[in-house]
Amino acid sequence: MTDNNFILEVKNLCVFYGGIQAVKDISFGIKKGEIITLIGATGAGKSTTLRAISGLLKPREGEILLEGRSLKNIPPYEVVKKGISHAPEGRKIFANLTVRENLELGAYLRRDKPAIGQDMERVFGLFPRLKERIKQNAGTLSGGEQQMLAIGRALMSAPKLLLLDEPSLGLAPLLVKAIFEVIKEINAKGVSIILVEQNAYQALKIAARGYVLETGKITMTVTAEDLVTNEELRKAYLGG
Amino acid sequence: MQEFLQQLVNGVSWGSIYALIALGYTMVYGVLQLINFAHGDVFMLGAFFGFYFSRWTKIAQEPTLFGFFATLLFAMAACALVGVIIERAAYKPLRERPRLTALITAIGVSLLLENGGQLLFGVDPKFFPSLISETRLYESANLVISNLPVIILVVSLALMLLLRFIVMKTTIGKAMRATAFNREAAALMGINTNNVISFTFLLGSALAGAGGILVALTYPKIDPLMGLLPGLKAFVAAVLGGIGNIPGAVLGGMILGVSETMVAGYISSTLRDAIAFALLVVILLVKPTGLLGSRVGEKV
Ligand SMILES: Nc1ncnc2c1ncn2[C@@H]1O[C@H](COP(=O)(O)OP(=O)(O)O)[C@@H](O)[C@H]1O
Ligand SMILES: [Mg+2]
Numbered sequence: 001m002t003d004n005n006f007i008l009e010v011k012n013l014c015v016f017y018g019g020i021q022a023v024k025d026i027s028f029g030i031k032k033g034e035i036i037t038l039i040g041a042t043g044a045g046k047s048t049t050l051r052a053i054s055g056l057l058k059p060r061e062g063e064i065l066l067e068g069r070s071l072k073n074i075p076p077y078e079v080v081k082k083g084i085s086h087a088p089e090g091r092k093i094f095a096n097l098t099v100r101e102n103l104e105l106g107a108y109l110r111r112d113k114p115a116i117g118q119d120m121e122r123v124f125g126l127f128p129r130l131k132e133r134i135k136q137n138a139g140t141l142s143g144g145e146q147q148m149l150a151i152g153r154a155l156m157s158a159p160k161l162l163l164l165d166e167p168s169l170g171l172a173p174l175l176v177k178a179i180f181e182v183i184k185e186i187n188a189k190g191v192s193i194i195l196v197e198q199n200a201y202q203a204l205k206i207a208a209r210g211y212v213l214e215t216g217k218i219t220m221t222v223t224a225e226d227l228v229t230n231e232e233l234r235k236a237y238l239g240g
Numbered sequence: 241m242q243e244f245l246q247q248l249v250n251g252v253s254w255g256s257i258y259a260l261i262a263l264g265y266t267m268v269y270g271v272l273q274l275i276n277f278a279h280g281d282v283f284m285l286g287a288f289f290g291f292y293f294s295r296w297t298k299i300a301q302e303p304t305l306f307g308f309f310a311t312l313l314f315a316m317a318a319c320a321l322v323g324v325i326i327e328r329a330a331y332k333p334l335r336e337r338p339r340l341t342a343l344i345t346a347i348g349v350s351l352l353l354e355n356g357g358q359l360l361f362g363v364d365p366k367f368f369p370s371l372i373s374e375t376r377l378y379e380s381a382n383l384v385i386s387n388l389p390v391i392i393l394v395v396s397l398a399l400m401l402l403l404r405f406i407v408m409k410t411t412i413g414k415a416m417r418a419t420a421f422n423r424e425a426a427a428l429m430g431i432n433t434n435n436v437i438s439f440t441f442l443l444g445s446a447l448a449g450a451g452g453i454l455v456a457l458t459y460p461k462i463d464p465l466m467g468l469l470p471g472l473k474a475f476v477a478a479v480l481g482g483i484g485n486i487p488g489a490v491l492g493g494m495i496l497g498v499s500e501t502m503v504a505g506y507i508s509s510t511l512r513d514a515i516a517f518a519l520l521v522v523i524l525l526v527k528p529t530g531l532l533g534s535r536v537g538e539k540v
Binding site for chain 2: 054055056076080086088092094096097104105106108109153
């Protein structure tokens with residue numbers, strides 16, 4: 001029996017690249033309104049997990065359920081329609097398109113023009129810098145601004161569930177802090193979030209729980225308190 | 241001076257046809273990183289579609305502007321359909337395969353169209369009806385400007401402007417540009433990239449079809465292998481401008497058309513066909529990304 005409170009459940013997921021298994025039988029879930037985080041070193045399988053959820057990769061085994069319904073064989077462009085938005089690793093903004101066009105593409109499947117306009121204003125509320133640069137080609141933005149655009153673009157599909165892959169990567173500490181604040185704000189508006197981070201400490205501080213991935217396996221489920229109470233854990237897994 | 245003007249008019253008119261064909265190469269390359277070697281043969285089909293259409297509809301019997309545009313539209317629509325069928329049948333199944341596989345398939349499709357064309361239309365050339373009666377717009381001692389190069393230029397420019405509007409201003413155009421930049425990221429926006437790729441073939445093939453009709457206006461001898469050389473040259477034009485770059489294809493086509501007619505006019509007409517390949521060698525040595533081709537990278 002599926003618990004209706006889960007927006008997304010991942011069950012015994014196995015993902016391969018050719019003959020190489022990148023994700024090994026992992027299971028986890030996220031309830032409506034939660035932030036959870038996947039943490040782990042480079043190559044642990046975090047991005048692969050997100051790419052399987054958004055339909056970019058086909059799992060070899062296991063199930064992914066969105067509100068109890070399987071996403072099996074659903075192509076990425078339909079996964080978006082069902083309410084999952086994925087801001088991929090490395091931002092992947094459209095550098096040859098303007099900031100406005102990038103945001104419009106985020107709302108590609110939507111036809112409700114007034115609501116799209118409102119959502120664009122909300123994105124500008126979160127990231128006023130983007131509004132100033134609305135006509136610029138996205139490729140001319142700074143790294144931090146590109147990250148804002150990637151998150152803003154992902155919000156434009158009005159998702160129920162947002163997948164964020166290393167949003168703080170390569171940003172200055174002050175910007176990292178700002179991005180984490182925005183993530184909290186987005187979540188406060190009711191969007192569930194799966195946050196992939198190497199910045200484990202920061203991520204756990206805003207997440208209900210974190211799943212530690214090591215070479216494709218979930219080895220532990222942790223919370224921010226665990227970090228405080230368990231020094232060994234902190235040292236061993238989270239480098240803090 | 242007047243002779244120069246004469247060459248320029250002819251060169252620009254040829255150049256605009258190269259540009260029309262080059263656009264298809266460059267757009268397909270943009271979304272698939274595939275050089276669609278069958279593209280020149282779609283251009284050939286455009287001429288034949290126009291030939292049969294104007295015969296069956298009796299448009300060929302008397303030149304009228306309406307007849308010309310009807311033939312043009314028919315050839316464009318038929319070529320668009322052929323382009324989409326080629327993409328769905330030959331290239332789509334190979335989407336996740338190495339690029340070389342698709343490239344070899346493209347050569348195969350090209351051979352299929354050429355040999356199929358010989359089978360269907362016959363090996364001997366056919367004579368394309370004069371859909372537009374040639375008149376002289378301007379005449380002096382050594383400058384004659386007929387209406388044909390002007391019509392070719394105007395029609396090509398109109399089609400290019402239309403293309404520009406589609407690519408820059410419409411939703412599907414935005415989706416095309418996004419897909420060309422990064423197919424996975426485009427899919428994450430909810431774009432059905434397979435449809436976008438088909439649409440790109442549709443646009444490119446329609447333009448090639450128009451090119452076939454326009455060429456046949458001035459060179460009415462059409463045969464199933466007529467796409468070979470213009471196809472190759474338009475490909476050079478696309479590389480010259482920067483493959484994947486739409487304004488680049490137009491620029492490359494114009495440069496090629498003008499330099500060809502200039503060389504033919506002032507040096508030797510036997511050198512005409514060599515120019516394209518000389519330009520190709522030079523550009524690959526000096527600026528391998530082509531005149532306008534350089535991508536804005538993603539910042540870290
Ligand atoms: N496109 C790919 N082809 C083959 N192997 C890949 C590919 N992408 C990732 N991998 C491998 O899969 C494993 C997990 O990678 P990834 O999910 O990107 O890890 P993470 O996001 O945790 O850094 C790594 O061993 C990586 O080398
Ligand atoms: Mg990763």
